[in-house]
Amino acid sequence: MRCYLLKYTKTMKPGFAGYAKGPFIFIKDTYRSDKALLAHEVLHVQQWWFGVLLFAIIGFAVYGMYPDAYLAMAIAGNGLHIHSLCYGGIRPYRQWCEVEAYKKQISVGRIKDKTLAINALADKYRLNITRQEAARLLE
Numbered sequence: 001m002r003c004y005l006l007k008y009t010k011t012m013k014p015g016f017a018g019y020a021k022g023p024f025i026f027i028k029d030t031y032r033s034d035k036a037l038l039a040h041e042v043l044h045v046q047q048w049w050f051g052v053l054l055f056a057i058i059g060f061a062v063y064g065m066y067p068d069a070y071l072a073m074a075i076a077g078n079g080l081h082i083h084s085l086c087y088g089g090i091r092p093y094r095q096w097c098e099v100e101a102y103k104k105q106i107s108v109g110r111i112k113d114k115t116l117a118i119n120a121l122a123d124k125y126r127l128n129i130t131r132q133e134a135a136r137l138l139e
Helices: 035-065 069-089 091-108 115-123 131-137
Strands: 005-009 018-021 024-028
Touching (some): 035 069, 035 091
Parallel strands (some): 005 024
Antiparallel strands (some): 018 024
């Protein structure tokens, strides 16, 4: 089941070929046929959906214990933003998200040389890790 909306674009932040924002995936036109890149971004969308569903479940559980609809809706509604907040503010979470996405990209693309992923993890995502640490995380 497809759980995302995909848009190809001519413009992209320098050094990036694609990105996901909630259920939306944006990929640079020149990477239209790159199934591995799409798999990387789809995994980010799945990570976002997990946060949405988790907070919806927590919201319904709270409503079952304390029938306060406003509290339940506030908790459930925050699921739409929890992935973005955690990704932006919690380095270990951001690292986990990107490592898993690059592992998926490497697997789908049957990529033998992991240099691109290693360099991206070390340089692009404010993870404060070395290339050696990035290589170890991708094993």
